[in-house]
Amino acid sequence: MTDSETVAHEKRRAHAKALMLAGVAAIGGFLFGFDTSIINGAVSAIGKDFGIGSIALGFVVSSALLGCAVGAWFAGQLSNALGRVRVMLIAAILFFISAIGSALAVAAWDLVIWRVIGGLAVGAASVIAPAYIAEISPANMRGRLGSLQQLAIVSGIFVALLADFVFATAAGGANEPLWWGLDAWRWMFASAAIPAFAYGIMALQIPESPRYLVSKHELTRAREVLKSVLGGNVDQRITEIERSLKSDKPPRMGDLKGPVLGLLPIVWVGILLSVFQQFVGINVIFYYSSTLWEAVGFSQSDSMLISVITSVTNIVTTLVAIALVDKLGRKPLLLAGSAAMAVSLGVMAFIFATAPVADVAGKPQPMLGDLEGPIALVAANLFVFGFGCSWGPLVWVLLGEMFGNRIRASALAVAAAAQWVANWTVSATFPWLSEVGLGLAYGLYAGMAALSFVFVARAVRETKGRELEDMDRA
Template identity: 35%
Template sequence: MNATAPPAATHSKATAVFTCILAALAGLMFGLDVGVISGAQQFIQKDFAISDHTIEWVVSSMMAGAALGALGAAWMSSALGRKRSLIIGAVLFVIGSILCGTAGSPAILIVGRIVLGVAIGIASFTAPLYLAEIAPEKIRGAMISLYQLMITIGILVAFLSDTAFSYTGNWRWMLGVIAIPGVLFLFGVVFLPCSPRWLMMRGQHEEAERVLHKLRADKDAVALELAEITEQLKVPQRGFHLFFQNRNFRRSVGLGIVLQVMQQLTGMNVVMYYAPRIFQGMGYNTESQLWFTAIVGLTNVLATFIAIAFVDKLGRKPILYAGFVVMTIGLGIVGTMMHLGIHTHAEQLFTVGMLLIFIIGFAMSAGPLIWTVCSEIQPLKGRDFGIGCSTITNWVANMIVGGTFLSLLNGIGDAGTFWLYAAFNAVFILLTFWLVPETKNISLEHIERNLMAGKPLRRIGQ
């Protein structure tokens, strides 16, 4: 008896594994870009002799580029295809990394960061979409989760890379080395097939069927998936028109925007971007600052597993409540310690511990779950428009937060800044009660019916 797997099944498995590698590289690339500036900025500031305000521009310019990239990604992925969009994103990522690593002035560095941001905006919109359309149904959820997890791993790797280069102070290598995963990502995307769904959208039915036969191996599964895609494409995306015509759709878009603003005002990304500066305020030297920053990244990775493990068991709202409470307490205590003064090593460690508690609160709740809820509350006809609005809002709010943190520190002090973010998180507990629906084990169709029937937002999952 021949135990060798059929060639079609072997090819299908290899393609699935290759797609997993793509997911990992796309997420890793995203995380590297977010995390790398944290350890580099103090050396950039010293080398160029620039102010805190200019450093804020260096940090936040990437988010401005990402908002632009996300804004154009929906059109690009539809007109050019998911694969070509990812190729463009990878090329821009490599160019942006090289520009940043070789920048001779703050202006060139900001331009490089904007180019990197555009690349990330394209990838953050297109990669999950491509993966969802090309992955076998049995591993689709796992692959999207892997993509989100790899973002946090990318941030950790960036922090560790920054720590390694910190002993020489070579910020150019910190920023330039992330071109390597960009090249690997580009190489991987070139050899991947086009999305069958996109091919069907363009009327290329035979090519879509050929691609699916390579990916699935089972002829019956191919026929079923082709029929499902054909049925789904009968529902046109009319989000822009629906937004102006339907009050209930405006409510879901508005909630998605509010949720993304909430996520950014938790203060998580200011910790990610400015962790060494925060640890400096606690009295640590440069090497210690970067090692503790790496610990922040590791905590972020590990705590993400809490959300993955419990989101479908406990529900969205209970975990969000817990997360906002934990974040309020964590930042409140950090602010209090900075107000009282951190004088001993024990007080330093306690303050670091409370900051890590805050990180756990975010990574287990608002980090992954805001995105989950945003994708669940949009009706089918307007899903692309609604999620697009949420994504752009996330990057714009991210840019504002990243571009104001040092000004807040210099204006109202370390303690006042952390108390401000703690107050935001306390308000978000109330907003979660008033606005956020529980969507655990509820079909998207049921949520849509309740939304369009005019039920209060917090009850559309009932």
């Protein structure tokens, strides 16, 4: 074997190792998607079992998101103090506890507590996974590996919705008993314990982030990890990481202070990326999709199946993003996605705003005709397509790579916390907005998609091919 063949072989091995490590870290994303979407098939059942109205039900559904915001906020500080891998283990334990507690909840307030605990884990995973993946990825494949986070999220959503469909169908309804006298909706929650356990076991098998190890002056271990994922001589990279950290003081939240409303401009870009990702209303499709399609005339079984089909669309489009992100770059895909979302949401807003309304069980519901119903369904899936090949994966890629080494974990925590607050705002207000009119709800989301186009065009900087150590340079 020639020297060039040896180098190429070593690089292939290193890239395979980076892919494996990114895949393990992305399991947190799978749980993120699974945990936040498993409630989809249980929404109506929870309302009936606990006898709560739309406002209280909206709070129960969105309660996990409050925990997500708190978990994301503190995950950055914890990961700087304890390391990325230890925070993954903490998240796995919280996921497991939440799954069992939610399945055995005795009242709405009880369920809220367990969902908030699960939210803490989801929030932590939403920070740690993209940070860890960015920090172990070679620059030329960082976009693809970073997109694994979103692929894992949408895969978790798909498996959760499929589990909802299977459990509800097997029991004859989400409110019907399945095994051991427990209703099907309780088994939906309990099923999250399996991937949570797997996440904890797998996290024990991976090395710590090399950037974290350098920050703790564990240079020998950092060198070993970098060599395993990059290949070749990594001494220069170690030197560059040390330069980028710039201080003997450990990273802290105070590093984010800047001249624009108290924060560095780059932190605000991260916050607004996160907020726009949620304000286009994507999670309405996943948290309330079964209930939404029931509201416009589909049966419960058909509604759950449509939700599964929508989640499959999201997986396929994420694969498209993985194929394109390191070729076309982040910014062009974001702009294309914003345009596609604005158009498809506008179509949905028009259809729902002009649909005749009938009184069903004392509530006004839009009645979609033989033409309007399929158009709305196609528009919803085109919206998911536009989101899935752009804003879904690329926000996580950018948040993992756009910040300098010293502020990465803290800035990512702030941006992710803002994302969860925005997610909660959309999810908690949708039941009320849908009662006022689905046309209004989707019209607002369409407006946000249009604004996101302007924001990306003016404020987002391309990061394709740049090393993490160069991100703090203009």
